[in-house]
Amino acid sequence: xxxxxxxxxxxxxxxxxxxxxxxxxxxDVTAPGPDETDDTPLYYLDNAATSHTPRxxxxxxTEYYYEYNSNVHRGIHSLSQEASVAYEEAHxxxxxxxxxxxxxxxxxxxxxxxxxxLVAYTWGLTELEPGENVVTTQMEHHASLVTxxxxxxxQGAEVRYVEIDEDGHLDMDDLRSKVDDDTAMVxxxxxxxxxxxxxxxxxITEIAHEHDALSFVDGAQAVPTRPVDVGAIDADFYAxxxxxxxxxxxxxxxxxxxxxLEALPPFLVGGxxxxxxxxxxxxxxxxxxxxxxxxxxxxxxxxxxxxxxYLEEVGMAAIERHESELARYAYDRLAxxxxxxxxxPREERGGLVGFNLDSVHAHDLSSILDDHGVAxxxxxxxxxxxxxxxxxxxxxxxxxxxxxxxxxxxxxIDAVDTARQLFA
Amino acid sequence: MSGSDMYRQQILDHYxxxxxxxxxxxxxxxxxxxNPSCGDTIKVDVKLADDDETIEEISFTGDGCAISQAAASxxxxxxxxxSIEELQAMxxxxxxxxxxxxxxxxRIKCAVLARQVAxxxxxxxxxxLDEKERTITEE
Numbered sequence: 001x002x003x004x005x006x007x008x009x010x011x012x013x014x015x016x017x018x019x020x021x022x023x024x025x026x027x028d029v030t031a032p033g034p035d036e037t038d039d040t041p042l043y044y045l046d047n048a049a050t051s052h053t054p055r056x057x058x059x060x061x062t063e064y065y066y067e068y069n070s071n072v073h074r075g076i077h078s079l080s081q082e083a084s085v086a087y088e089e090a091h092x093x094x095x096x097x098x099x100x101x102x103x104x105x106x107x108x109x110x111x112x113x114x115x116x117x118l119v120a121y122t123w124g125l126t127e128l129e130p131g132e133n134v135v136t137t138q139m140e141h142h143a144s145l146v147t148x149x150x151x152x153x154x155q156g157a158e159v160r161y162v163e164i165d166e167d168g169h170l171d172m173d174d175l176r177s178k179v180d181d182d183t184a185m186v187x188x189x190x191x192x193x194x195x196x197x198x199x200x201x202x203x204i205t206e207i208a209h210e211h212d213a214l215s216f217v218d219g220a221q222a223v224p225t226r227p228v229d230v231g232a233i234d235a236d237f238y239a240x241x242x243x244x245x246x247x248x249x250x251x252x253x254x255x256x257x258x259x260x261l262e263a264l265p266p267f268l269v270g271g272x273x274x275x276x277x278x279x280x281x282x283x284x285x286x287x288x289x290x291x292x293x294x295x296x297x298x299x300x301x302x303x304x305x306x307x308x309x310y311l312e313e314v315g316m317a318a319i320e321r322h323e324s325e326l327a328r329y330a331y332d333r334l335a336x337x338x339x340x341x342x343x344x345p346r347e348e349r350g351g352l353v354g355f356n357l358d359s360v361h362a363h364d365l366s367s368i369l370d371d372h373g374v375a376x377x378x379x380x381x382x383x384x385x386x387x388x389x390x391x392x393x394x395x396x397x398x399x400x401x402x403x404x405x406x407x408x409x410x411x412x413i414d415a416v417d418t419a420r421q422l423f424a
Numbered sequence: 425m426s427g428s429d430m431y432r433q434q435i436l437d438h439y440x441x442x443x444x445x446x447x448x449x450x451x452x453x454x455x456x457x458x459n460p461s462c463g464d465t466i467k468v469d470v471k472l473a474d475d476d477e478t479i480e481e482i483s484f485t486g487d488g489c490a491i492s493q494a495a496a497s498x499x500x501x502x503x504x505x506x507s508i509e510e511l512q513a514m515x516x517x518x519x520x521x522x523x524x525x526x527x528x529x530x531r532i533k534c535a536v537l538a539r540q541v542a543x544x545x546x547x548x549x550x551x552x553l554d555e556k557e558r559t560i561t562e563e
Contacts, residue, residue: 030529361489363462367430367531379461393463393488422431423440423490 009314009322015403017054017310020044025373040373043408048193048221048352048399049377050243053303057246060306061299072298073272073289083298090301091288097308098219098238099229100255104287107254107261108296112220113143115239115254118291119216120151122264128184130156135178135213136187137162137170138389139195142382144187144218157184164389168195168344176207183213190222194383194397195344196327196352198222202233209234214260220244224311224401225351226320230255242300247307251300254291261287268293319402323351326400330409339420343390352399354381357416360423362394368422369396372415374408430525431490434498439490444483444500452476455545457559459537461530464488466496466538468545472508479503479511484538491523491531496538498522508546514539533561 015021021044027037044052064086070079072087091103100106109115128134134148138161152159162175170188179186186208190201205215216237222228224245230238235255242251256264266273266284273293275283284290311319330353334340339358357365366378377397380387387393398412448454448469456467466486473480482503484496502522503511519535520527527535540559547553 361462363531363534364431364490367528371429380463422436 009318009402011322011403011405014314017056018052018403019055020052021403025375026371040371043372043374043411045398045400045404045408045412046375046377047224047401047404048244048350048381048397050249051224051246051401052403053248054246054307054310056310057248057303057306061248061303064299064302069299071295086305087296087298087301090305093305093308094253097312098223098240098253098255099231101231101258104258105255105261107256107288107291108301109239109252109254110250110297111143111243111252112141112218112239112241113147113252115237115252116143116147116216116218118254118267119237119256120147122267123185123214123260124151124155126265128152128155128157131158132182132184133158133160133178133180134185134187135160135162135175135183135208137175137189137199138164139168139170139192139197139383139386140187140189141193141218141220142384143220144189144216145383145385148185148187161385164195164197164386168192168197170197170199170204172200172203175204179207179211179213181211183208183211185214185216187216187218189218189220190228191219191225191350192344192383193221193352194354194381194386194395196349196354197344198348198350201235205234205236221350221352225323227316236260242304242307245304245307246310247304248297248300251297251304258287261291266290266293270294272296314402322402323400324349326404326406326409327351327353329406330398330400330412333409333413334416337416340416343395351401352397354395354397356392356395357419360419362396364423365396365416365419368419369412369415372411372418374412374415376412430527430531432525434524435490435494438494438497442484442493442497444481444497445485446483447485448481448483453545453549455541455548455559457537457541457544457561459488459492459533459561462489462492462534464492464534464537466492466541468496468500468538468542470542470545470549477507477509479506479508482542486538488537489531489534491527491534492537495519495523495535499538499542503542508550511539511546512543514543537561 023034024038025042026040027035068079068082070083072084091106095106136148148159160178163171165171188204191198201217208215214236217235219238219240223240236257238255243249270293273285327349341356343354362378379394451469452472454469458465468484471481482500544559
């Protein structure tokens with residue numbers, strides 16, 4: 001297996017850039033890192049939780065720490081200027097990557113969850129009125145669902161959940177009936193982290209706008225895996241995380257339309273986000289700095305820039321094709337077995353497959369898969385209400401990225417069979 | 425610690441054929457608990473001997489992963505004849521020893537659920553614990 005014919009990715013060459021894919025597992029897990037008792041190759045199929053980090057990203061961050069580590073927007077000295085330029089340009093790089101108009105529209109947060117909270121605490125607490133509603137969906141990640149649920153409770157507003165159909169698609173008729181003239185926000189996940197469903201977020205945004213509501217799209221599973229153009233979607237807010245797209249942990253992105261961000265009050269206040277402070281009051285910095293209080297994730301921004309460079313060099317369209325092909329292959333292999341239930345649609349899905357093996361709890365299955373070197377996510381995937389809809393306490397999810405191969409999916413299928421035999 | 429090691433014959437046997445499974449008609453105390461990470465639930469019913477101290481009989485009902493259910497089944501075999509003090513003295517190592525396998529760190533909460541439920545149930549019975557509707561095993 002070298003080049004994946006269908007998609008044109010040189011997977012073998014890509015894998016060379018990810019040293020962690022070479023490590024063995026199976027030994028002592030009470031201390032971090034490999035040890036001499038590790039004896040099983042790693043098949044990493046948990047990319048929807050976090051992706052691995054190529055050398056190029058680690059090296060860019062190392063270079064930052066070794067060569068120009070400094071605080072930003074403060075010093076007049078050379079290191080601070082170099083760090084400031086790199087940090088500011090990271091916003092430009094992200095803006096160009098997702099089709100935003102410029103750095104003013106790109107706020108660095110800790111992660112997607114913080115991006116949701118930022119909007120809830122600024123827009124939500126000042127604009128959302130009692131009697132209004134927020135429309136979101138049954139397939140939201142807790143980052144979105146819990147944020148809107150708690151905000152609505154605080155504001156005396158109503159939260160409405162759009163239902164899913166048998167295949168795991170959004171029921172668009174239900175969405176149209178739930179969005180009304182009292183709707184202030186429509187919040188939809190772009191690609192479901194549990195079902196793999198790709199939602200028609202441009203269409204949903206249009207429906208929101210017809211009712212003068214805002215549209216927030218959760219892109220945590222979309223930006224890493226497919227070309228995304230926030231302008232084409234016309235979303236008012238769009239959020240994603242660096243660590244799911246080959247970047248470091250500790251940095252996420254909130255995209256917001258400039259005129260909206262301009263009108264919002266700050267979220268966290270303190271250093272770096274102010275223009276002028278007196279004992280009696282303060283004024284705020286320009287966008288996006290108004291929303292980035294305190295020392296920001298500078299090394300992480302440098303790492304995220306390198307991650308975007310890497311992804312663009314491989315090509316987002318090629319990555320999307322590769323993911324779709326692997327997801328289809330995994331879906332069809334799992335579907336060969338009557339005792340496996342797969343969640344979400346077969347056609348057009350993100351690069352992940354959630355399933356359950358009859359009579360084996362997802363956590364037992366995951367433990368057995370781990371013994372075979374197969375790393376998957378087992379549990380509720382931060383979508384507990386969706387699991388209630390599916391009628392299961394937990395599911396197992398295999399999720400793929402640009403370095404995964406069909407052979408790794410075959411390993412998954414073999415390991416699932418071991419579990420089947422063990423519990424028979 | 426590897427997964428399949430965790431699923432040795434004894435665990436699978438107790439998972440597939442749980443011992444002392446079912447509700448007890450007239451228990452001295454009952455208690456329920458859950459492990460939210462796996463969605464495991466366990467309820468134990470306990471009958472004490474006339475000394476109000478020795479565990480005479482214990483049964484359980486529940487739902488969840490193999491580790492949690494097998495641990496509950498094994499516990500109901502181990503406890504009869506033991507005193508409540510002995511139950512309260514049981515720690516995680518005793519559970520691991522009873523299971524006969526090492527439990528990976530992420531699964532300890534499953535393994536100790538039944539013990540925790542029994543211990544909290546006994547404390548509630550003796551008024552040593554403030555009213556607690558259910559036991560939850562968390563980090």
